[in-house]
């Protein structure tokens with residue numbers, strides 16, 4: 001279990017061609033999901049890119065991103081320990097379902113096979129470990145992507161329209177699973193969505209860009 005963290009977006013300002021696109025100042029508590037909403041082009045994905053550490057150089061950004069007071073602002077993406085979940089589950093097609101989950105585990109993890117079996121059981125996919133990800137339904141793939149993310153022990157999570165590829169029923173199930181898991185793990189998260197029901201299910205504050 002990861003130490004509980006607070007994610008702070010301190011006086012963030014992102015500008016494009018001299019014009020302010022995004023201004024945010026927020027502190028996200030452990031287990032809290034802060035939802036970011038706003039029209040297309042308002043800078044939601046750009047804000048996530050800044051927090052993750054891969055903001056395109058055309059943008060000018062100021063402010064700081066802190067995890068439990070530790071300044072991430074100058075760190076490259078791979079050193080930030082931030083997990084990402086997108087609309088597309090982005091499973092590795094050349095790895096089995098179990099291989100995708102194993103990939104999430106930090107290198108020093110012991111009992112890897114047992115951890116993967118346990119993870120499969122937690123998402124209702126016992127017996128699916130040897131399958132090729134493309135043979136899974138969209139909802140099953142989403143669950144594998146979520147579990148791969150959680151196994152990687154992130155310190156914070158960014159979600160960009162993570163449910164928008166799922167049908168209504170699967171979306172409800174997946175929302176519940178994702179938000180329960182993030183709360184249980186005590187992870188601060190930032191959710192970008194167009195869907196009010198996502199924001200309600202997330203249960204945290206909502207900011208509009």
Ligand SMILES: Nc1ncnc2c1ncn2[C@@H]1O[C@H](COP(=O)(O)OP(=O)(O)OP(=O)(O)O)[C@@H](O)[C@H]1O
Pocket residue numbers: 016021038039040041042043044045046047056058
């Ligand atoms: N690499 C880039 N170079 C130049 N402009 C960009 C780049 N990426 C995004 N933009 C512009 O920045 C603005 C914000 O884009 P962004 O993708 O953050 O919006 P969004 O709120 O996530 O939109 P959507 O809801 O459609 O996903 C848009 O005007 C977009 O055209």
